[in-house]
Amino acid sequence: MNMPVPPIEVLEQHLIDPEICIRCNTCEETCPIDAITHDENNYVVKADVCNGCRACVSPCPTGAIDNWRTVLKLEAYSIDEQFRWDELPAQKPIGDIAAAAGTLETDAAAVLDAPRAAVELETDPQSLVRGAQVPPWSAAKPYVNLYAHKAPVTATVVGNYGLTDEASDNDVHHIVLDFGAMPFPVLEGQSIGILAPGTTADGKPHHARQYSIASPRNGERPGYNNLSLTVKRVTRDHDGNLAEGVCSNYLCDLKKGDTVTVIGPFGSTFLMPNHPNSHLLMICTGTGSAPMRAMTEYRRRRRLEGATGKLMLFFGARTKEELPYFGPLTKLPKDFIDTNLAFSRTPGQPKRYVQDAMRERAADVARLLKDEQTYIYVCGLRGMEDGVLQALQEIAESHGLDWSGLWGRLKREGRLHLETY
Numbered sequence: 396m397n398m399p400v401p402p403i404e405v406l407e408q409h410l411i412d413p414e415i416c417i418r419c420n421t422c423e424e425t426c427p428i429d430a431i432t433h434d435e436n437n438y439v440v441k442a443d444v445c446n447g448c449r450a451c452v453s454p455c456p457t458g459a460i461d462n463w464r465t466v467l468k469l470e471a472y473s474i475d476e477q478f479r480w481d482e483l484p485a486q487k488p489i490g491d492i493a494a495a496a497g498t499l500e501t502d503a504a505a506v507l508d509a510p511r512a513a514v515e516l517e518t519d520p521q522s523l524v525r526g527a528q529v530p531p532w533s534a535a536k537p538y539v540n541l542y543a544h545k546a547p548v549t550a551t552v553v554g555n556y557g558l559t560d561e562a563s564d565n566d567v568h569h570i571v572l573d574f575g576a577m578p579f580p581v582l583e584g585q586s587i588g589i590l591a592p593g594t595t596a597d598g599k600p601h602h603a604r605q606y607s608i609a610s611p612r613n614g615e616r617p618g619y620n621n622l623s624l625t626v627k628r629v630t631r632d633h634d635g636n637l638a639e640g641v642c643s644n645y646l647c648d649l650k651k652g653d654t655v656t657v658i659g660p661f662g663s664t665f666l667m668p669n670h671p672n673s674h675l676l677m678i679c680t681g682t683g684s685a686p687m688r689a690m691t692e693y694r695r696r697r698r699l700e701g702a703t704g705k706l707m708l709f710f711g712a713r714t715k716e717e718l719p720y721f722g723p724l725t726k727l728p729k730d731f732i733d734t735n736l737a738f739s740r741t742p743g744q745p746k747r748y749v750q751d752a753m754r755e756r757a758a759d760v761a762r763l764l765k766d767e768q769t770y771i772y773v774c775g776l777r778g779m780e781d782g783v784l785q786a787l788q789e790i791a792e793s794h795g796l797d798w799s800g801l802w803g804r805l806k807r808e809g810r811l812h813l814e815t816y
């Protein structure tokens with residue numbers, strides 16, 4: 396007797412392009428079902444875990460995440476194969492896959508469409524992510540990926556200034572890069588990738604390291620084709636062992652006139668609104684202040700042109716000596732920006748985080764939450780994200796707002812942006 400032949404399944408396999416990926420970890424952190432992992436070489440997707448929900452697609456700053464190959468399920472690329480890739484494999488002819496799956500008599504195109512359509516209907520990515528996946532309605536249109544690993548651009552260092560007190564443990568630098576005649580249009584909230592010279596222990600070039608732009612769209616100096624970065628020298632790894640950061644040390648040691656290899660720009664959602672009555676509620680720690688500096692400075696320049704929206708900033712650091720831009724920040728007029736600093740390691744003082752400062756200013760934060768012109772930005776340590784969202788929830792609920800409804804609306808309307816590492 397003939398046994399029924401089990402159907403050969405076709406899979407729309409989710410893959411990450413190793414040539415464009417800047418290894419920022421956003422996809423791994425966003426994936427709600429832990430289908431993404433990485434080694435020291437690549438970020439990869441587990442074919443047997445990924446359900447194609449696409450929650451990771453929009454937060455990816457480069458678009459490297461949005462790659463799909465139609466394969467026979469039995470022949471799906473394993474994560475070990477993906478770890479070894481330097482580039483994505485080409486799509487095998489769909490006709491061959493259809494033939495192997497026994498569907499030649501149907502339309503080969505149906506093989507390509509069916510699996511993706513099935514997963515798209517199942518999950519609303521909005522419900523899986525914590526921040527907005529769209530920019531504010533009035534944001535300017537960003538350029539992304541103008542320069543990639545294979546064709547980077549060279550910038551010249553025109554400034555490198557220490558931002559933190561020499562006596563502090565933290566060494567943070569403000570680095571200004573000039574692009575000369577090369578186009579490098581950016582917006583506040585975007586980032587760039589730096590390719591450090593040299594190679595890894597196994598002789599491969601270093602992967603790009605990502606840094607947020609700390610200057611406004613019209614230049615660190617208005618009218619110049621330059622931008623600035625906020626870079627902290629890394630001297631320890633995540634476990635606290637002594638380890639020199641490959642790119643951060645390279646950048647902090649650069650001298651005026653040195654050249655740097657740059658890719659990017661990246662990022663199309665963590666962008667500021669452009670309508671003049673929009674309010675910015677900015678919450679950051681340490682070097683996460685880079686995009687807040689860019690937005691604040693842009694609004695300071697625009698203020699002269701009639702921007703009326705409010706700016707409220709919560710900024711956390713260990714001590715005042717370690718807070719980047721402490722001097723210039725505290726000199727900004729109070730009627731321009733409402734600045735609230737939180738220091739966690741001031742000798743003799745209790746630990747204070749940004750979320751503690753937010754609770755102290757609950758009435759004013761609630762007023763902003765109630766205003767539909769408010770746009771919220773959170774940038775810095777990953778650990779702060781839970782605490783800040785919790786503080787926002789408490790403040791909203793204690794002032795008569797339904798947080799879950801508001802949270803959904805903030806995400807849909809591009810009014811809550813999270814960038815934490």
Ligand code: NAP
Pocket residue numbers: 565605606607608625626627680681682683684685711712713714717738739740748749750774775776777778779780782814815816
């Ligand atoms: P940091 O100096 O290590 O820390 C800043 C402050 O955050 C400290 O006071 C710290 O307190 C506090 N903190 C720790 N856990 C917290 C929590 N759960 N909630 C609230 N506050 C908390 O900061 P950093 O080294 O500059 O790091 C900033 C982060 O921003 C990094 O993860 C970096 O990757 C990221 N970032 C950088 C850029 C850039 O362009 N350079 C851009 C975007 C994001 P204690 O340590 O005293 O507990």
